[in-house]
Amino acid sequence: MVLIASSPAPQGLPPAAISALVRWWKTLVIENPSGQARADRAVLRRAHDLTAVACLPAYQRVYRSMAGTEGTGDWPPFQQERIAAIVALLAHVKADSGLTLPRAMSLRAEGSDRNPVSELRFRRLLDAGDVETLFAGLRRALPLVEHRVDPESLAKDVFFWGDGVKKRWAYDYAWSMT
Amino acid sequence: MHLLEEPWIPVLRRDGARAWVTLAQMSDPDIVAFDAPRADFNGALAQFMVGLLQTTTPAASQVQWRRLLLTPPDAATLADWFAPHAAAFTFDGPGARFMQDFDLRASDGDPVGIGALLIEAPGENAVKNNSDLFIKRGHVTRLCPHCAALALFTLQVNAPAGGAGHRTGLRGGGPLTTLLVADGGPEAPRSLWQTLWLNVRHQQDFLAGDAGEGHEAPHYTFPWLASIAAIQQEGGQTTPVQVHPAHVYWAMPRRIRLDMDACSAGTCDLCGRSSDALIERYVTRNYGLNYKGAWLHPLSPYYEAKDGLLPLHPQPDGLGYRHWLSWVLGMQSDKRKVVRASVIEQFLSGDVEHRSGIGLRLWAFGYDMDNMKARCWYESTLPLYQLADCSPAAQQSLREEVGAWLQGAELAVSYLRGAVKDAWFSQDARGDFSFVDATFWGRTEAAFYELLRARIQAPAGTDRVATAERWLRHLIDTALHLFDHDWVGSGPVERMNPARVAAAHRLLRASLNGPKLRAALALEVPAKAGKKASVKPSKKA
Numbered sequence: 227m228v229l230i231a232s233s234p235a236p237q238g239l240p241p242a243a244i245s246a247l248v249r250w251w252k253t254l255v256i257e258n259p260s261g262q263a264r265a266d267r268a269v270l271r272r273a274h275d276l277t278a279v280a281c282l283p284a285y286q287r288v289y290r291s292m293a294g295t296e297g298t299g300d301w302p303p304f305q306q307e308r309i310a311a312i313v314a315l316l317a318h319v320k321a322d323s324g325l326t327l328p329r330a331m332s333l334r335a336e337g338s339d340r341n342p343v344s345e346l347r348f349r350r351l352l353d354a355g356d357v358e359t360l361f362a363g364l365r366r367a368l369p370l371v372e373h374r375v376d377p378e379s380l381a382k383d384v385f386f387w388g389d390g391v392k393k394r395w396a397y398d399y400a401w402s403m404t
Numbered sequence: 405m406h407l408l409e410e411p412w413i414p415v416l417r418r419d420g421a422r423a424w425v426t427l428a429q430m431s432d433p434d435i436v437a438f439d440a441p442r443a444d445f446n447g448a449l450a451q452f453m454v455g456l457l458q459t460t461t462p463a464a465s466q467v468q469w470r471r472l473l474l475t476p477p478d479a480a481t482l483a484d485w486f487a488p489h490a491a492a493f494t495f496d497g498p499g500a501r502f503m504q505d506f507d508l509r510a511s512d513g514d515p516v517g518i519g520a521l522l523i524e525a526p527g528e529n530a531v532k533n534n535s536d537l538f539i540k541r542g543h544v545t546r547l548c549p550h551c552a553a554l555a556l557f558t559l560q561v562n563a564p565a566g567g568a569g570h571r572t573g574l575r576g577g578g579p580l581t582t583l584l585v586a587d588g589g590p591e592a593p594r595s596l597w598q599t600l601w602l603n604v605r606h607q608q609d610f611l612a613g614d615a616g617e618g619h620e621a622p623h624y625t626f627p628w629l630a631s632i633a634a635i636q637q638e639g640g641q642t643t644p645v646q647v648h649p650a651h652v653y654w655a656m657p658r659r660i661r662l663d664m665d666a667c668s669a670g671t672c673d674l675c676g677r678s679s680d681a682l683i684e685r686y687v688t689r690n691y692g693l694n695y696k697g698a699w700l701h702p703l704s705p706y707y708e709a710k711d712g713l714l715p716l717h718p719q720p721d722g723l724g725y726r727h728w729l730s731w732v733l734g735m736q737s738d739k740r741k742v743v744r745a746s747v748i749e750q751f752l753s754g755d756v757e758h759r760s761g762i763g764l765r766l767w768a769f770g771y772d773m774d775n776m777k778a779r780c781w782y783e784s785t786l787p788l789y790q791l792a793d794c795s796p797a798a799q800q801s802l803r804e805e806v807g808a809w810l811q812g813a814e815l816a817v818s819y820l821r822g823a824v825k826d827a828w829f830s831q832d833a834r835g836d837f838s839f840v841d842a843t844f845w846g847r848t849e850a851a852f853y854e855l856l857r858a859r860i861q862a863p864a865g866t867d868r869v870a871t872a873e874r875w876l877r878h879l880i881d882t883a884l885h886l887f888d889h890d891w892v893g894s895g896p897v898e899r900m901n902p903a904r905v906a907a908a909h910r911l912l913r914a915s916l917n918g919p920k921l922r923a924a925l926a927l928e929v930p931a932k933a934g935k936k937a938s939v940k941p942s943k944k945a
Contacts, residue, residue: 345903352898393888393897397910401903 234300239385242295244378250288251316251377270317274365276358279310288313305385311361312381318365323374327364327383330371332400341400342370348399352392360387405549407493407502408486412550413449414439414675415596424550427456428483431476433595440554441674443781444523447769448558450583451703454603455653458610458702459625460485469606470758476597492626492654495553496664500629503556505659507631508689515663515685519544519673521555523562523578523771524778548672548679552662555674563657564773569690571657574699575715578771578778581703582731582745585785587763594763602762603703603747609754610702616648624648627656627693636693643697652701659692700746705731708741716742718770721838723784724845725852729810732766732788733803737811756795764788787853789860798863804926805859805868809852809875812925816879817844819915820886827892827900827908843886851878872925880916887912 253263266284273279289309293300301309323330331343341348351367354360364384368375383391405412411424416439425435430453438446462485463469477485486493495502519525522544526536547555563570564577573579586598604610616624623630625648636642644652662683669680698712706713707730729735730742734749743749748766751759769783794802821840825833855875859866887893887909897905915921919929 349898349902352902389896393893396897396902396906399902399906401906 233302236302236305237299239382240295240298243292243298244381246292246295247288247312247316247381248377250291251319254317255320267317270314273314276307276310276314276361279314280306285310285313308357308385308387311357311364312384315361315364315368315380315384316377318368318373319375319377319380320373322376323371324376325374326379326398327367327371327375328395328398329400330375331367332398333371334400341402342372343367345399345401348395352395354387357384357387360384405495405553406490407495407553408483408490410495410550412553413453414441414550418593427453427486428479430600431478431482431597433476433597435596436593437596441551441676442522442558443769443783444558444562444771445551445554447581447783448554448561450600450603450767451561451581451653452557453600454583454703455650456486457600457604458653459650460489461604461607463604464607466606466755466758469601469604473598473601473762476595476601489622489626492622492629495549496662501661502553502628503560503654503656504628504661505632505656505689505692506628508659508661508687510661510663510665510687512661513687513689515666515687517542517545518547518552518555518662518683518685521547521552521559521660521686523559523564523773527566527776544673546668546670546673546682546684548675548677549681549683551672551674552683556660556662559660560656560658562771562773564771564778565775566658567690567776569692570688571690571692571694573657574652574655574695575701575704576717577775578717578773579701579704580716580718580768580770582705582748583703583767584748584751584788585765585767587765587787589763598762599767602751602764605702605747605750609750611649614649616650619646619648625650626654627651632659632693639691640694641696642693644699645697652699655693655695657692657695659689660686661688662686702746705734705745706743708743713743718772718780718782720772720779721841722780723768723782725786725849726810726813726845727768728766728786728852728856729803729806731768732786732791733799733806735807736803737807752791752794752799753796756793759792762792763790764792787857789857791860794860794863801863802859805871806856808872808924808926809855812872812876812879812921813845813848813852815921815924816883816916817841819912819921820844820883823887823908823912823915824891826911827887827905830901830904840886840891843890844882847882847886848878851875869927872927876921876925876927879921883912883916 253259254267259267266287269282269284270279273282279285289306292298292309325333328348331348332341334341343351347367351360351363354363383395408427411426411429413425413427413430415423415425415435416437417423418434418436422439425432429435438449440446440449463472491500493502494500500506519542520527524539525544526539526541530536531541561573562578563573565572584599584602586594586602588594623634627635627647635646663685664681664683666684667681668684669678670682671678672682700706700713701715705716707716730740731744732748733752734744735742766786766788768786769781771778772780772782791799817840821837824840825837852875855871859871892900892905892908922929
């Protein structure tokens with residue numbers, strides 16, 4: 227096995243990087259987006275796994291714009307994978323509802339007696355042990371919340387996916403037994 | 405061996421050396437602590453010495469008492485105090501022996517191994533069933549006379565139920581004892597004398613009108629000086645009115661006589677010193693003094709039960725700051741009434757000028773007994789800070805305030821325990837959840853004492869509401885932290901039942917921020933605000 231000689235140190239998700247990401251996302255959802263934005267959105271939406279995302283120039287451009295912000299550098303591969311998931315998922319988000327994912331997934335539509343994302347499906351999401359599984363799960367869950375979620379909280383939760391985020395999700399989701 | 409002449413008291417000197425001294429030497433300012441080979445012996449020794457001083461001291465006024473606290477009597481004076489009672493402290497010989505039955509003789513019945521004097525030793529039944537799993541039989545088979553005297557006194561003080569007619573002690577089996585300790589800080593430890601003397605009252609206080617009229621004969625104080633028939637009718641009971649008030653320190657519930665004839669030479673199994681008179685066995689008989697009635701031991705707190713006051717006993721949850729109030733100031737809440745030990749009561753309700761300037765701690769200890777079985781020995785010292793300088797009025801307001809803090813903590817720990825249970829188990833889970841309580845009390849202890857010290861040292865400088873708010877904040881943070889990091893949150897949520905965990909968490913949060921806890925802390929309850937939180941989660945996290 228070949229070790230990568232100069233793998234960068236893990237880093238968090240600095241505010242500047244998040245703004246760059248959100249700025250890019252807004253170019254996708256404004257009225258009459260540019261041709262470039264439409265094309266990026268289309269290829270990102272079609273990518274069905276993280277390897278496919280990583281190979282897209284569209285993703286590479288967003289990644290570069292994030293890594294180029296002040297106080298930010300290259301992320302190590304395991305974190306790049308998470309950013310790829312975030313970028314591809316944001317391509318599916320059509321509007322900012324101001325809700326975190328667990329809230330959006332359990333906010334019932336007027337008159338409905340079921341959560342948009344069922345408890346069973348939500349538990350499977352919680353069970354996602356790696357980002358690939360989480361990506362697949364969320365990609366299927368986003369249509370159920372009508373592609374509406376707070377993009378910033380989505381980015382943070384996917385980037386920091388782990389026991390802490392899972393616990394917060396479990397607390398925030400409105401379980402029917404409560 | 406005579407206990408007034410023999411150097412049989414193991415003590416610790418200021419330089420850290422262990423020594424064995426006589427009773428008259430106990431006022432030596434160089435002695436800082438007892439140093440017996442076992443913790444329960446140290447506790448018994450303290451009670452022995454306090455009892456001996458209380459029984460023999462001529463000090464009859466607050467002024468005399470105060471003088472003796474500051475200037476300990478010399479050995480000759482102490483010897484003079486003890487001399488009139490010399491007959492009671494013979495340990496061997498043909499006649500009356502210290503803490504041993506007057507009538508019983510070594511030939512009366514089957515001998516019992518001397519190790520059975522120790523509280524935790526496996527009983528006859530455990531040996532027969534081969535169930536002595538943790539503490540094996542045969543650890544202690546030979547005791548030197550010094551250790552035997554200590555073991556005997558320790559047993560008589562703590563006497564647990566021992567089968568038909570083998571009586572429990574005057575305060576029941578394994579009582580809780582609370583003693584005042586003179587505290588000079590780690591740099592300048594106070595002498596043991598001050599600690600002992602703090603727990604002795606002058607005679608007017610101690611006798612409080614009951615000088616034991618008609619009970620001047622020595623056996624009313626030291627029951628081993630006569631047949632038990634001289635005190636108690638056959639099949640009868642022994643109540644406080646039948647004996648001298650000082651009897652309370654010398655209660656002898658068990659009938660025991662050590663066999664001093666079958667001795668051997670060798671090393672003692674407890675202290676490791678060599679002796680040519682190691683005691684190996686004793687005989688015992690049932691139906692000794694049966695202590696009933698309104699006994700009030702001066703060194704123990706009592707709680708109010710349906711039929712009068714009962715002595716407190718250590719419980720499996722140990723000793724801690726949650727007991728501070730009831731042991732030090734007493735408790736008068738609707739749920740629970742506890743009367744502090746009368747020595748502490750008299751000390752703290754006396755003249756401030758006679759006690760001010762003394763650094764104090766409280767030393768609490770005792771066995772947690774399950775009938776005959778010793779479950780645990782608990783021992784703890786609790787800080788009292790400058791409580792000796794507090795006026796009665798200040799003590800009263802302190803009692804109310806600390807009472808509220810403890811009520812709040814009790815409530816918070818019950819919320820936490822319930823939440824952990826709900827998060828882990830459906831329906832009613834039975835079992836021992838005391839580990840939750842134990843960690844909660846442990847994590848909040850330091851903050852409690854910090855508040856307490858501030859409150860005692862500067863009663864005017866602390867704001868009641870601000871202090872209670874701080875305590876509330878700490879209770880909430882600790883409970884949530886324990887839930888999220890130590891207990892429920894320590895495992896991956898997706899491997900549990902997340903819905904149940906989330907519900908328990910939500911309820912815990914709502915209860916901790918609810919009106920009940922604020923009310924328990926005597927804090928203002930915001931109108932209505934408490935109710936909404938538990939029903940509907942707000943929309944944005």
